Amino acid sequence: MALRKQQSQTYISRPSFPEQPQIKKPTKQAKKILTKGERFLLIGLLSVVTILGLMIIQTQTAVRSTSADIQLMEKQIDNVSKENTDLSIQVSELSTYERIWKKAEELGLKLNEQNVKVVPGQ
Numbered sequence: 001m002a003l004r005k006q007q008s009q010t011y012i013s014r015p016s017f018p019e020q021p022q023i024k025k026p027t028k029q030a031k032k033i034l035t036k037g038e039r040f041l042l043i044g045l046l047s048v049v050t051i052l053g054l055m056i057i058q059t060q061t062a063v064r065s066t067s068a069d070i071q072l073m074e075k076q077i078d079n080v081s082k083e084n085t086d087l088s089i090q091v092s093e094l095s096t097y098e099r100i101w102k103k104a105e106e107l108g109l110k111l112n113e114q115n116v117k118v119v120p121g122q
Helices: 002-012 036-094 097-106
Strands: none
């Protein structure tokens, strides 16, 4: 039996390995979606997009304002040109010889050929 005990002891005994301390697994923390650098880049990108959007809106507002001013000026030009054509028609109607002769008679003027002076033309 002594032999058996010796064999069983050798059979049962385990090779000795130095025991390693058990590594505790850290509890799972909430995984961060973005790192600091990614957040910085995202904020920078959003800032650039916002600034460019505001610049586009400001430019479009200026274009629309200028377009409205141009339309107003064109309207004024059309009105003035119509007025000018109306006035030129009135001038041509009022400067006919028959009308001038009637006005001269109304004012008591008479045609006297001896009283007419000829001015040399240029």
